Structures are given as structure tokens and as C-alpha cells.
Amino acid sequence: MSEPFKDILVYLDGSEDSITAAMAAIALTKRLEGSLTAIYVVNTKALQDLVKARIFLDIEEQEYRRDIEEDAGRYLRHVEELGRQKGVDVKTIKSSGSVNTEVRNYLEENHIDLLVLGGISAIHSRRDELLSESDRMMRTAPCPVLVVRDNDSVWEMFEAMPNVQVEVENDTY
Amino acid sequence: MTLTDALERDYIKVPLQARTKNAIIEELVEVLIKNRPTYNHEEILSAVLAREVLGSTGLADGVAIPHAKTAAVDKIALVMGITPEPIDFKAQDGKGSQLFFLVLAPEKESSAYIELLASIARATSSSVVRRLMVKAHTPDEVLQLLLD
Numbered sequence: 001m002s003e004p005f006k007d008i009l010v011y012l013d014g015s016e017d018s019i020t021a022a023m024a025a026i027a028l029t030k031r032l033e034g035s036l037t038a039i040y041v042v043n044t045k046a047l048q049d050l051v052k053a054r055i056f057l058d059i060e061e062q063e064y065r066r067d068i069e070e071d072a073g074r075y076l077r078h079v080e081e082l083g084r085q086k087g088v089d090v091k092t093i094k095s096s097g098s099v100n101t102e103v104r105n106y107l108e109e110n111h112i113d114l115l116v117l118g119g120i121s122a123i124h125s126r127r128d129e130l131l132s133e134s135d136r137m138m139r140t141a142p143c144p145v146l147v148v149r150d151n152d153s154v155w156e157m158f159e160a161m162p163n164v165q166v167e168v169e170n171d172t173y
Numbered sequence: 174m175t176l177t178d179a180l181e182r183d184y185i186k187v188p189l190q191a192r193t194k195n196a197i198i199e200e201l202v203e204v205l206i207k208n209r210p211t212y213n214h215e216e217i218l219s220a221v222l223a224r225e226v227l228g229s230t231g232l233a234d235g236v237a238i239p240h241a242k243t244a245a246v247d248k249i250a251l252v253m254g255i256t257p258e259p260i261d262f263k264a265q266d267g268k269g270s271q272l273f274f275l276v277l278a279p280e281k282e283s284s285a286y287i288e289l290l291a292s293i294a295r296a297t298s299s300s301v302v303r304r305l306m307v308k309a310h311t312p313d314e315v316l317q318l319l320l321d
Contacts, residue, residue: 014284015174043284046291053294054265055238057228067283132175133288 005114005144006034011103011137012079013040013119014071021118021148022079023158026088028116028146030161037091038079039106040072043133045098069094087164100136108142116146174285175292177319179251183208185312189254189273194231194262198222198239201252201275209250216245217277231264235307236297240276240290242283249285250277253315255307271307272297 010025012018022038029036047065050056056064076092083090095102107115117134131139138145148154184204191200198221206214220243224230231237252275259269274293278286296302296319309315 013288014282043287043291046287049291049294050287053298054228054232055230055240055290055294059227064283064287067280068287071281071284132178132292 005032007110007112008032008034008036008114008116009103009107009110009112010036010038010079010116011041011134012038012072012075013099013133014068014075015119017119017148017151019075019079019082019118020151020154021116022082022090024146024148024154025116026079026083026086026090027154027157027161028114029083029088030086034113035091036083036088037093037106037110037112038076039093039095039103040076041099041102042068042072042094042096043099044096045101082158085163086158086161099133100140103137104140104142112143114144114146115141116148118148120147120149174249174289176251176289176296179249179289180253180316180319181251182312182316184250184252185315186252186254187309187311187315189256192256192260194225194229194260195222197237197254197256197260197262197273198225198275201239201254201273204252204254205250205275205277209246213245217241217243220245220277221275229263229265231262231270232294233264233266233268234297234300234303235259235264235268235271236274236303237262237264237270237272238274238276238290238293240278242278242280242286244280246277246279248279249282249289251275251289255309255315272303 010022047061051061072094080090186204191197202218220241221239224241230239254273256271259271262270305318
């Protein structure tokens with residue numbers, strides 16, 4: 001392996017932190033001349049759990065599933081566009097199920113070298129049931145994990161990278 | 174986003190004073206408004222009560238999670254309250270409720286909202302956590318319990 005990380009995966013969850021993680025992943029991919037994939041998992045496991053616990057009615061489950069499906073498409077397109085601005089092709093994957101399981105399976109099946117995450121909880125609890133999806137991923141990923149924390153410096157770094165095209169779609173996420 | 178990410182000391186009220194379902198919801202909304210005074214009290218209350226009309230959010234084992242998606246909030250809000258005795262919240266198991274989590278989300282934060290609701294459901298599925306929570310006398314005790 002000529003470079004330590006060639007195949008990089010960034011996890012998106014609809015948060016600003018995950019977009020920052022994507023920016024860092026784009027910068028890293030460009031520097032390492034690697035390949036970047038962005039994954040968004042529609043958390044149908046949580047939706048089903050909420051219906052099972054009767055917190056959600058069926059009508060709510062359907063509404064939120066639709067919302068999150070749309071979010072997934074919007075965020076993936078946005079990151080694809082960010083990559084295009086900087087000359088990095090971003091492969092996008094929309095998946096559904098248990099977030100941690102889907103991401104771990106993708107990492108294993110595609111021999112990913114590095115997982116990039118944003119938004120790890122600042123507050124720690126020893127209770128397993130209080131771990132976030134990102135926390136679980138960080139703990140169980142079969143590859144090295146990069147946690148992106150400082151949003152401002154990452155945004156500044158990303159903005160400082162030269163754009164490879166002038167025309168940019170104005171797709172707000 | 175998990176329960177520990179979202180829950181803040183000023184958004185916990187122990188004990189709640191109200192003793193009826195609608196009054197509990199109103200008291201939780203008041204806690205939110207006290208912390209975020211620019212929010213519209215009536216709009217939020219209407220959204221939560223409208224959801225209750227579809228079916229009670231009183232679950233089993235003394236836990237209730239009134240919730241709504243509403244444009245009246247600009248970021249996810251979580252308010253927690255505990256009553257000293259069980260309150261009739263029309264719960265699914267017919268028993269009284271003592272642990273109340275009001276969760277509100279704006280239109281565009283569905284993923285974080287789902288994760289937060291699932292986190293609350295997981296945390297309160299533990300009978301130990303529920304038992305300890307209802308014995309908490311202060312917001313700090315509640316937070317400490319979650320962080321232990």
C-alpha cells in the first residue's frame with residue numbers, strides 16, 4: 001500500500017457535524033489521491049423500534065421514513081457536490097436498517113481503510129443504551145476511525161482548497 | 174443524538190406540580206418557554222395536544238413521551254419531568270405515568286429526532302433506571318443517574 005488510506009468512507013446522518021466530517025474526508029481523499037464514499041443509513045431499525053414501543057403510530061412512522069429518505073438524498077447530493085467543487089468524485093450509498101450494522105457491513109465488504117465520523121457525543125455515559133450511533137460505529141469499526149471535531153477549522157480548510165469548477169449547484173441541505 | 178446529548182439541567186423539572194394529563198403537558202411546555210422565551214407557547218402546546226388526539230403517548234411502565242414535529246421550534250428540544258405519584262396519562266398499560274419526556278423537533282431534523290426518541294425508549298426500558306429516576310429529587314440527581 002503506497003498510502004496509508006486509499007478507500008475512505010464518511011458517514012452522514014443529517015447533522016452539520018457529519019457535513020464537516022465530509023469536508024474533512026474530501027480534503028483527505030484529495031491529498032491521498034484515494035477514493036471516497038459517503039453513506040447515509042435510513043434508520044429503519046429505530047423507526048420500527050418506536051412503532052413496536054408504541055411511541056410512534058403507523059402514520060408517524062411512514063411520515064418520518066419519507067422525511068429521512070428525502071434527507072438522505074439531499075445530504076448525499078450535497079456532499080457529492082462538495083466533492084465536485086474540489087475535484088473529488090464521491091460515490092454515494094443510501095442504505096437502510098440498523099445504522100451501526102449497515103456501516104460495519106459496508107466497511108468489511110468493501111475493505112475500507114478509514115471511516116470518517118463527525119458528532120461523537122461529548123458527554124459520556126457508561127450505559128450502553130445511551131450510546132449514539134456514531135459512538136457505536138467508532139467502537140465497532142473494523143478499520144481506523146477519524147473523528148472530526150473542530151468545525152470552524154475544517155470549514156476554513158475546505159474553503160481554502162482551490163475549486164475546480166466555477167458553476168456550483170445551489171442545493172441547500 | 175442521545176438522551177444525554179439532549180438533556181440539560183434547566184430543562185428538567187422535579188417534581189412536576191400538575192396532576193392531570195393536559196396540565197402535565199402544559200407544565201412541560203412552560204419549562205421549555207422559560208428557557209427559550211421566543212418560542213410560541215400556544216403553537217407548541219397545540220402541536221403536542223394534536224398528537225395526543227391521535228393516541229396517547231403514555232407508554233408502559235410509567236413512562237410518557239409526548240412529542241411533536243413543529244415549525245414552532247428551530248432546534249430539537251427535550252424537557253423532562255417527574256411526578257411524585259403516578260398520573261393518569263391514558264397509558265397503554267392502563268397504569269399511571271411518572272416519567273415524562275417532552276420531545277419537539279423542527280421539520281428538518283427527523284434523523285436526530287428519531288435517534289433521540291429511540292434513545293429515550295432504550296434508556297427507560299431498564300427497570301433499574303426507571304426505579305432510580307422516580308426517586309430523583311433534583312435535576313442534578315437525574316443527570317448523575319444517566320451519567321453513572
